[in-house]
Amino acid sequence: MASNQTAEVSLRILIDEENNRVVCAEAGNDFVDILFSFLTLPIGTIVRLIRNQQAELGCINNLYGSIENLSTTSLWTDACKDMLLHPRSPLEPFCRGLKVNVNDTKPPKYFVCSEVCIQRHRSGFLSNYANARCSGCLELMSTEISVVGSEFSADSMEKYTDGIFVKRSTAYIVSDNLQVMVSRPGALVELLGNVGIKDVNSLNERVLKVGSKEILNLLEHSLLSKSPLTDVFLTNKRFNSERSKLLEPRDQQFLSQNIPGTATGGSMAVKIMVRKSDGKAMYAEAVEDFVDLLLSFLTIPLANVVGCLDGDCSLGCVDNLFSSIKSLNDKWFTTHRVPWSDSEQCSNHLLLDLGLASKFKCSSQPFQLGERIPNFYYYHSKLSTNVLCLTFNPTCVNYGELSNLALIDPKSPKWEINFEEFVKRPGLFLVSDSLVVLPSAGITSSISYLKDLDVSIDDIEEHVIQINKQEALNLLKASLLTTSALTSVLDLHLKKPKQKS
Numbered sequence: 415m416a417s418n419q420t421a422e423v424s425l426r427i428l429i430d431e432e433n434n435r436v437v438c439a440e441a442g443n444d445f446v447d448i449l450f451s452f453l454t455l456p457i458g459t460i461v462r463l464i465r466n467q468q469a470e471l472g473c474i475n476n477l478y479g480s481i482e483n484l485s486t487t488s489l490w491t492d493a494c495k496d497m498l499l500h501p502r503s504p505l506e507p508f509c510r511g512l513k514v515n516v517n518d519t520k521p522p523k524y525f526v527c528s529e530v531c532i533q534r535h536r537s538g539f540l541s542n543y544a545n546a547r548c549s550g551c552l553e554l555m556s557t558e559i560s561v562v563g564s565e566f567s568a569d570s571m572e573k574y575t576d577g578i579f580v581k582r583s584t585a586y587i588v589s590d591n592l593q594v595m596v597s598r599p600g601a602l603v604e605l606l607g608n609v610g611i612k613d614v615n616s617l618n619e620r621v622l623k624v625g626s627k628e629i630l631n632l633l634e635h636s637l638l639s640k641s642p643l644t645d646v647f648l649t650n651k652r653f654n655s656e657r658s659k660l661l662e663p664r665d666q667q668f669l670s671q672n673i674p675g676t677a678t679g680g681s682m683a684v685k686i687m688v689r690k691s692d693g694k695a696m697y698a699e700a701v702e703d704f705v706d707l708l709l710s711f712l713t714i715p716l717a718n719v720v721g722c723l724d725g726d727c728s729l730g731c732v733d734n735l736f737s738s739i740k741s742l743n744d745k746w747f748t749t750h751r752v753p754w755s756d757s758e759q760c761s762n763h764l765l766l767d768l769g770l771a772s773k774f775k776c777s778s779q780p781f782q783l784g785e786r787i788p789n790f791y792y793y794h795s796k797l798s799t800n801v802l803c804l805t806f807n808p809t810c811v812n813y814g815e816l817s818n819l820a821l822i823d824p825k826s827p828k829w830e831i832n833f834e835e836f837v838k839r840p841g842l843f844l845v846s847d848s849l850v851v852l853p854s855a856g857i858t859s860s861i862s863y864l865k866d867l868d869v870s871i872d873d874i875e876e877h878v879i880q881i882n883k884q885e886a887l888n889l890l891k892a893s894l895l896t897t898s899a900l901t902s903v904l905d906l907h908l909k910k911p912k913q914k915s
Contacts (some may be wrong), residue, residue: 457711753788
């Protein structure tokens with residue numbers, strides 16, 4: 415794969431010169447693969463990428479910044495902070511094979527304690543972080559090993575001849591609002607009619623070379639604009655006005671009391687301090703479960719956000735990308751073998767049911783997202799080059815004896831296999847309306863915090879709300895759309911019809 419600094423894809427755009435807009439683009443699979451890869455990015459990764467563009471999503475940037483400023487003493491392990499700031503996607507290895515890949519997340523590393531320990535037991539432990547403690551021999555896991563002989567290795571991801579997500583065998587039409595369809599005359603006629611184009615002679619064509627700079631801009635605009643192709647590829651002033659509308663504070667009309675599938679599950683109580691004069695949430699006094707829930711938002715891939723919100727996340731044109739995958743026939747998508755399944759999977763099904771990367775599950779998150787855990791890790795003995803190696807697929811290697819390895823959960827302070835918490839227990843935090851998270855401190859710090867709020871003590875009242883799956887989804891959506899996430903969810907909670915006794 416070419417360097418991200420130099421790689422480009424070709425794009426042919428149709429321009430309505432009179433209205434200074436891109437009507438649509440005709441693209442090959444390389445460009446469509448890139449668009450669909452946006453959905454594989456975890457929210458934390460998106461924040462990290464687009465904030466370099468001076469862009470913000472609601473108040474989720476504040477949540478990300480809180481992790482940067484949070485001492486690791488508030489988290490179970492140092493690895494927790496790195497996981498939240500650099501979350502992974504299950505399909506991240508596929509995306510390394512994209513013609514232009516703007517995700518700067520480094521491939522995971524793997525460490526073991528020693529070859530002797532593994533050979534002694536014919537099994538052992540594996541860590542993504544150096545110097546974790548082996549649960550078997552209690553020695554530090556500092557010996558790095560490489561992944562080989564797997565379709566999921568970094569090298570193999572760059573060698574797909576049939577495309578990453580969609581097949582190379584056809585061209586695709588991408589509308590200005592990122593609806594993707596197979597290129598055919600009937601689809602183009604319908605699209606032109608929908609946007610009010612009656613005379614094709616009024617359209618001009620332009621062929622573009624699109625590199626990493628344009629793709630980053632497109633990622634940003636896909637989240638914040640209803641016309642990302644126009645905003646990225648034409649010089650005009652439309653984006654500023656369109657984006658300002660999208661970034662205006664939203665209210666509860668963008669949230670829902672009836673998201674399908676949210677009726678079951680437990681709940682957690684959260685104490686919110688409210689300014690009585692205007693009903694605005696000042697801050698929440700939050701225990702660990704609620705903070706874990708908020709932090710877990712950063713680990714959720716964008717496709718899962720749209721899916722959990724029933725295809726209505728209201729972020730720019732993201733919903734259109736998601737619905738395009740659902741609308742396109744399976745035959746246009748590639749198939750792949752993945753480590754967490756024994757059979758080949760069609761890439762559209764992988765995208766629509768993405769799930770969490772291995773070890774990113776959090777027990778406080780009620781969205782029931784599957785964790786994509788490889789069925790097995792295998793270690794095999796030294797090669798002639800004396801390199802220790804790891805594989806997901808034992809049939810790919812025919813040398814040395816194989817040993818099963820279990821991946822240690824980097825969140826665990828005791829080097830356990832499964833551990834579903836980020837925040838150390840016990841703990842108490844203050845969470846602002848705009849999702850700035852601070853560890854609760856002593857009286858002096860609390861007085862200083864109240865002074866910063868500039869509100870009379872007589873004007874503050876306490877509300878306790880129950881955060882169940884419905885409220886958690888609304889909080890996720892509000893964090894991406896508003897600058898007052900707690901107020902938005904509180905308003906909706908207080909306006910719910912009371913249950914009849």
